[in-house]
Amino acid sequence: MDHLYKSVDAVAEWATLHSRTVLILAALPLVYGSVTYLQRGRRSRSSSGAGRNALGVTNIYDVVIVGGGTAGCVLASRLTEDPSISVLLLEAGTSAKGLQFAEVPVALIRFVRSKWDFGLYTEPQAHAAGRKCMWPQAKLLGGCSNVNAMIVQYGAPSDYDEWARLQRGQPGASEWVYDSFKQYFRKFEKFNPSKKFPYVDRTQHGADGPFDIGYDGHYSKLTSMFVQSCERSGIPRSHDFNTALGTLGTSETMTYIKPDGRRITTEIAYLTPEVLAKSNLKVVTQASVTRVLVDKAAAGVRAVGAEYKLPDGLIYTVKASQEVAVCAGAIFTPKILMLSGIGPAEHLSPFGIPVVANIPGVGSHLKDHLVVDLAYMDKTRQSLSYLAPVTLTQRLRAFGATAQYLLTGKGPLTSNIGEALAFARSDDPNLFPSEGFSVSTVPEDTTSGQDAPDIEIFFSPMAYIEHATKPGPSNGKYTFMQHIVLLRLTEDVRNDTLTLREP
Ligand SMILES: Cc1cc2nc3c(=O)[nH]c(=O)nc-3n(C[C@H](O)[C@H](O)[C@H](O)COP(=O)(O)OP(=O)(O)OC[C@H]3O[C@@H](n4cnc5c(N)ncnc54)[C@H](O)[C@@H]3O)c2cc1C
Numbered sequence: 001m002d003h004l005y006k007s008v009d010a011v012a013e014w015a016t017l018h019s020r021t022v023l024i025l026a027a028l029p030l031v032y033g034s035v036t037y038l039q040r041g042r043r044s045r046s047s048s049g050a051g052r053n054a055l056g057v058t059n060i061y062d063v064v065i066v067g068g069g070t071a072g073c074v075l076a077s078r079l080t081e082d083p084s085i086s087v088l089l090l091e092a093g094t095s096a097k098g099l100q101f102a103e104v105p106v107a108l109i110r111f112v113r114s115k116w117d118f119g120l121y122t123e124p125q126a127h128a129a130g131r132k133c134m135w136p137q138a139k140l141l142g143g144c145s146n147v148n149a150m151i152v153q154y155g156a157p158s159d160y161d162e163w164a165r166l167q168r169g170q171p172g173a174s175e176w177v178y179d180s181f182k183q184y185f186r187k188f189e190k191f192n193p194s195k196k197f198p199y200v201d202r203t204q205h206g207a208d209g210p211f212d213i214g215y216d217g218h219y220s221k222l223t224s225m226f227v228q229s230c231e232r233s234g235i236p237r238s239h240d241f242n243t244a245l246g247t248l249g250t251s252e253t254m255t256y257i258k259p260d261g262r263r264i265t266t267e268i269a270y271l272t273p274e275v276l277a278k279s280n281l282k283v284v285t286q287a288s289v290t291r292v293l294v295d296k297a298a299a300g301v302r303a304v305g306a307e308y309k310l311p312d313g314l315i316y317t318v319k320a321s322q323e324v325a326v327c328a329g330a331i332f333t334p335k336i337l338m339l340s341g342i343g344p345a346e347h348l349s350p351f352g353i354p355v356v357a358n359i360p361g362v363g364s365h366l367k368d369h370l371v372v373d374l375a376y377m378d379k380t381r382q383s384l385s386y387l388a389p390v391t392l393t394q395r396l397r398a399f400g401a402t403a404q405y406l407l408t409g410k411g412p413l414t415s416n417i418g419e420a421l422a423f424a425r426s427d428d429p430n431l432f433p434s435e436g437f438s439v440s441t442v443p444e445d446t447t448s449g450q451d452a453p454d455i456e457i458f459f460s461p462m463a464y465i466e467h468a469t470k471p472g473p474s475n476g477k478y479t480f481m482q483h484i485v486l487l488r489l490t491e492d493v494r495n496d497t498l499t500l501r502e503p
Helices: 001-049 069-081 103-111 156-167 178-188 221-233 266-270 328-340 345-351 392-408
Strands: 061-067 087-088 187-193 209-212 249-252 281-284 286-294 302-307 315-326 370-377 420-424 455-460 479-486
Touching: 061 069, 061 302, 069 087, 069 266, 087 315, 156 178, 156 345, 209 266, 209 479, 221 249, 221 455, 221 479, 286 315, 286 328, 315 328, 328 479
Parallel strands: 061 087, 061 315, 087 281, 187 209
Antiparallel strands: 249 420, 286 302, 302 315, 370 479, 420 455, 455 479
16 A cells, blocks of 8 residues: 555656646747747847847948858958948858868868858759759858869959940949959969969069969879860960960969968958957858848838848847948859848749849849869879779878878879869860861850850869769779860850749
8 A cells, every 4th residue: 555655656746747847848939939039129129229249249330241251251351441440241151260171272172062061952954964963152251262173263354344344334334344453353462473384474463462372282294284285286375364365275273372282261361360350340150141131211222231140049130331241152142132022023922022122133144154074084193083092002192192281281182173274265266177067066156255265174183073072983093084164154054043942
């Protein structure tokens, strides 16, 4: 009996405890919801009054920059040179400064499909056998300047003139013409001359800018062979693609690699400790902007702030007294604008997004470069395929290359992967003589001018698939690759668009 009572007591106690637990569990969402609600209320109230939030963000800045990528870091740094302008930079990702491998040039493949990449794919592409194409986009301060191939390539001078023409009538349009714009290349460059490339005219480049450019990366022997082959095929040698002489020709690649063998990014170059110490700049990482706040009552429509989400799950708002600069890249800029009600009305309305500005062009006119990769076996074994080692010999070579890099900052780990380039025109009779190519196969002239290319070939001293996220086609063999790029899209693939799948 006693035993039974004890059991009943135990059950009762369990039941009480259990029901208390159930009650607490049931109440949790309510409590959480209320706290969140109160916090939201508090945060949104604080955004319209004085004070700072837990991250030291005040409620109002002159300029709010959305996206601390390649463009956002430059903008933040340059704007805050004027101490009277206060700037808030909101970046969805983290800083790359603490990542050990981030500055090793060849390690760019480490970022793709990592937590520092947005993990995007296109929709199935009709012109790529219905495949969804991988679309790397870095989620980091410095943005895609952390993951790109470090190729210094500004485009043809006539591209800039064409850009100015297309903007004719808009404020500042004429400043995009090449002759006016080229001063900014000099302002941003720090050209590091190289004895191996003596014919580059250093007077054509800046010497004191924050961004290192030069020939300090690795060039495989295969790379010189590629350049020589291009020359033999009729593509002239270029000593520098980035001058008023234009881009046509072939050469080893000029890169954004410093003399000490490290990659430079806009975070490193522009968000220096001195810049970050400025009292008129606040940088917030892991801040994902959900929309731009817009004042419709003002004359026209005016961006007056931004709404952003922090890892605590809460939504914060901040006001901009002068401007909101959306620099979230080619994909996320139109997305944020659309979520803010700025875009094609007929696309936004079905999502229940109130339209503040019906601008059909938002999300349209997307131009990407289509690339066809051609992989080859390398009988000479000069290829860098051993950096993804399979055999013991390759492991030893990879170990040697790593040791060389650690000791000297030189060697194969400073390869930018795209070590040489060739730019040509598809109507060049030297390359495509009429006896081999019938007139009907000559494509439309999509270039911006007679000195501008429509074809690029870049050379990699190793073969890889999908940004090296899949095993290469070599399976331990030595390989290299040519990548054929269609620089200017032809009529049938010209009108790509970005649309929302879900709000
Ligand atoms: C794989 C690859 C290779 C390339 N190779 C070269 C090359 O060799 N040479 C060359 O000149 N160019 C190269 N490019 C192109 C070049 O890197 C890009 O044109 C350039 O980095 C784009 O700069 P951006 O500022 O417009 O965008 P990004 O640099 O992408 O910056 C956008 C920023 O916005 C942030 N962001 C996005 N959404 C939000 C949000 N909701 N809230 C807050 N922040 C947000 C992102 O995290 C990112 O930091 C390459 C690009 C890629 C992807």
